[in-house]
Amino acid sequence: MKKQVLLIIALLVSLSMFSQKTYRAMGWKLSRDLPQNELKFNLGTAILGSYPEITYERILDSDISLGASLGISFDEDLYSVNFAFNPYVRWFFGGNAENLQKYGAGFFIEANGGLISVDTDESEFVNGTLVTKTETNMGAGLGIAIGWKYLSRNNWIGEIYLGGGRDFINDGGYPRLGISIGKRF
Numbered sequence: 001m002k003k004q005v006l007l008i009i010a011l012l013v014s015l016s017m018f019s020q021k022t023y024r025a026m027g028w029k030l031s032r033d034l035p036q037n038e039l040k041f042n043l044g045t046a047i048l049g050s051y052p053e054i055t056y057e058r059i060l061d062s063d064i065s066l067g068a069s070l071g072i073s074f075d076e077d078l079y080s081v082n083f084a085f086n087p088y089v090r091w092f093f094g095g096n097a098e099n100l101q102k103y104g105a106g107f108f109i110e111a112n113g114g115l116i117s118v119d120t121d122e123s124e125f126v127n128g129t130l131v132t133k134t135e136t137n138m139g140a141g142l143g144i145a146i147g148w149k150y151l152s153r154n155n156w157i158g159e160i161y162l163g164g165g166r167d168f169i170n171d172g173g174y175p176r177l178g179i180s181i182g183k184r185f
Contacts, residue, residue, distance in 0.1 A: 034103055035155055035184045035185050036058060036059040036060075036103075036104075036184075037056070037057070037058055037059075037184065037185050038055075038056065038057040038058075038059070038067070038157060038182055038183070038184045038185075039054070039055070039056055039182050039183060039185070040054070040055040040056075040057065040157060040159070040180040040181065040182030040183075041053070041054055041055075041180060041181060041182060042054075042055065042069070042071070042178040042179070042180045043178075043179050043180065043181060044160075044177065044178045044179035044180070045071065045079065045177070045178055048078075049073070049075075049078045049079040050073065050074040050075040050078050050079060051071050051072070051073045051074070051078070051079040051081070052071065052072065052074075053069050053070065053071035053084075053178065053180075054069065054070055054071075055067055055068070055069040055070075055180065055182070056068055056069075057090075059103060059104035059184075062092075062103050062104065063091060063092045063093060063104070064089070064090070064091060064092070065089070065090045065092070065104050066087075066088070066089050066090075067087070067088050067089075067090070068085065068086065068087045068088070069084075069085070069086045069088070070084070070085050070086075071083070071084045071086075076119055080118065080174075080175070081116050081117065081118055081174055081175070082116075082117040082118060082119060082136065083116065083117040084114060084115070084116045084117070084174060085114070085115045085116075086112050086113065086114050086115075086176065087112065087113050088110050088111065088112035088113070088145075089110070089111050089112075090108045090109070090110045091108060091109050091110075092104055092105065092106050092107065092108045092149070093106070093107060093108070093109070102151050103151075104149070104151070105149050105150065105151040106148065106149065107146075107147075107148050108146070108147055108148070108149060108161075109144065109145075109146055110144060110145040110146070110147065110161065110163065110176075111142070111143075111144055112142070112143050112144070112145060112163070112165060112176055113140070113141070113142055113143075113165075114139070114140065114141045114142070114143060114165045114167070114174050114176075115138070115139075115140050116138070116139045116140070116141070116167060116174050117136055117137070117138055117139070118136070118137055118139060118167070118170060118172065118174075119134055119135070119136055119137075120134070120135050120136075120137055120170065121133070121134050122134075122135065137169070137170050138169070139167035139168070139169040139170040139172065139174075140167070140168060140169055141165045141166045141167040141168050141169075141173070141174060142165055142166060142168075143163055143164050143165020143166060143173075143174065143176055144163050144164075144165070145161050145162060145163020145164070145176045145177075146161065146162060146163060147159055147160055147161025147162065147163075148160055148161075151184065155183060155184040155185065156181070156182075156183055156184075157180070157181065157182045157183065157184055158179075158180070158181055159178075159179075159180050159182075160178070160179050160180075161176070161177065161178055161180075162176070162177045163175075163176040163177065164176050164177075
């Protein structure tokens with residue numbers, strides 16, 4: 001009986017030794033967990049449009065990721081959206097030969113949703129005088145974008161993307177563009 005119990009314990013211990021995950025990156029076998037979380041800041045819209053945007057992204061597989069971005073406009077004249085929350089899913093399928101071996105990097109296509117706040121102006125004549133009213137409206141929509149993500153060896157990220165979406169509530173649209181830098185952790 002003791003031999004059977006010792007044999008079962010030895011088998012369980014040996015099986016648990018082979019349960020460690022291994023990854024292949026740039027031709028090397030890695031047995032540690034790869035970082036799968038990213039935090040990014042959109043420099044392009046922050047500098048050119050007074051619209052800082054922060055993004056969190058989670059890498060699910062070597063070619064699929066999920067994320068969400070949150071942005072607020074400080075100058076409505078430079079950027080058409082006051083506030084936006086954009087969840088998205090990205091499919092990575094390209095890049096150069098080095099990026100094809102990196103986890104969640106290279107050329108991508110993005111499908112996104114948008115919860116946005118926009119200002120609309122309505123003008124009308126009242127008693128011969130032109131009256132303009134500005135209203136803030138919430139909207140929701142779907143869109144697409146394309147882009148490219150670079151991942152350095154010490155997990156710094158640079159990406160550029162361009163796209164847009166359709167606002168189904170206000171019958172308008174929203175932009176999805178940026179030049180972002182960040183860190184994978």
